[in-house]
C-alpha cells in the first residue's frame with residue numbers, strides 16, 4: 001500500500017475552513033467538492049492511458065487518452081457521495097458504483113446496507129471515495145468488495161485520515177496494489193473513534209444529523 005499526503009497550501013487552506021465548526025453545510029459541501037477535485041488530480045497520476053494520432057489545425061501530433069475499460073469510481077454513501085461531483089468534474093469519463101456503509105457507533109464496526117457494483121472488475125482501475133478514514137474498518141471492507149469482484153488496482157481518496165486507519169490499511173493491503181491519497185494525516189482517534197482534530201461527523205456536516 002502506498003500513502004500520499006497532499007502537501008499544498010490550497011488544500012490546507014480549504015481544509016482549515018472545512019474543519020471549522022462554524023462552517024455551514026452549504027459551504028462544507030462546496031469545499032468538499034473543491035478539495036476532491038484537487039486530491040483527484042494527484043490520485044489519477046497513474047490512470048491508464050494510450051497514445052493516438054491526431055491532427056491540430058497546424059500539424060499531426062500524438063495525443064493521450066484514457067484506455068478502455070474506463071475506471072470505476074465508488075463513493076461510500078453517505079459522506080462519500082459528497083465527493084462524487086468533485087471527482088467527476090476532473091474525470092468525467094468513468095463509471096460509478098455505489099456502496100452504502102454505516103459505522104456502528106458502539107462497536108465501530110462497519111455495516112453494509114447497499115451495494116451496487118459491476119459483477120466483474122477484472123482489469124479495472126477503481127477509485128473509492130470517503131472523506132474520513134478513522135479506524136479504517138469501512139474503507140478496508142469497501143476495498144475488499146472491490147478486490148472480491150476482481151479489481152487489481154484501487155486508489156482511495158480521503159480528506160482526513162488517522163494514523164490508526166492508515167496502519168489498518170497497511171496491514172490489510174500489504175501486498176495489494178492500493179494507494180491512499182489524503183488531504184491531511186491527523187493526530188489520532190478519540191475514545192469515540194472520531195478523528196482528532198478532524199472535522200466531526202462528515203455525513204452529518206454534509207447532510208444533517210442521521211438517525
Ligand SMILES: O=P(O)(O)OC[C@H]1O[C@H](OP(=O)(O)OP(=O)(O)O)[C@H](O)[C@@H]1O
Pocket residue numbers: 076077078079080101102103104108110130131132133134135136137138139165193201202203204210
Ligand atoms: O474508518 P471508520 O472507523 O470505519 O470510520 C469512517 C467511516 O465513518 C463515516 O461514515 P458513517 O458511518 O458516519 O456513515 P455516514 O457516511 O452515513 O455518515 C465515514 O464517512 C466513513 O465511512
Ligand SMILES: O=c1cc[nH]c(=O)[nH]1
Pocket residue numbers: 079132134193194195196198199200201202203
Ligand atoms: O471523525 C470521524 C470518524 C468517523 N466518521 C466521521 O465522519 N468522522
Ligand SMILES: [Mg+2]
Pocket residue numbers: 079201202203204
Ligand atoms: Mg457519519
